[in-house]
Amino acid sequence: MDELVCWSCGASLEDVPRPISRHSNCLKCYQQLRCCRLCRSYDERFDNKCGDERADPPVEKETANFCDFFRPRANAFIPDEAEGASDAITKLDALFSGDSADDTSEGEGDERPPTEEDEAGTELEKLFQKKEEDS
Template identity: 45%
Template structure:
């Protein structure tokens, strides 16, 4: 039986299959929970509530397992390291060089 990659771990980047996204499932490499906002295709650090899905309930800790009904695994991980204001400022500075 071949397992196809559904996404990647938000912490270490290990490829994960669809069966590795259970509520209490952790990444076998780093031990972090896999069904978390940071692993979801709707996660967007630049949005209010850091989620593109407007009907999703607010989740305080984006790195803890949750029961969100809108969860969909993703391989395109958002780092969330920069702030939206900082990104806008850098873009404006690039324009006026």
């Protein structure tokens, strides 16, 4: 599955001439395609949403840009990426698929934090082990 799709509507970009130029638009929703949202370096985890250190990331993520490091990314369409909802959806995805730790690991808090009981338990264990070693 490495089909190029519109970042906005998910339509196939099969019929869009390559390379994708600043004048390329989605044939279905007419969004500009040569933009961060369709780029391999687009990454929500960064403040500037760009994972490419060399790039000077355009502020506008959804309009065509001149970035030298633009490389189209397959399957760039993120469904239901509404403001604020994406976090919840990411978490839900993680819950259901259980293995989406690769590019959705926003926030470190997804791992199950040790409960107080757990921690107390290990502390106690350590104590006991120490005692046994001592004696």
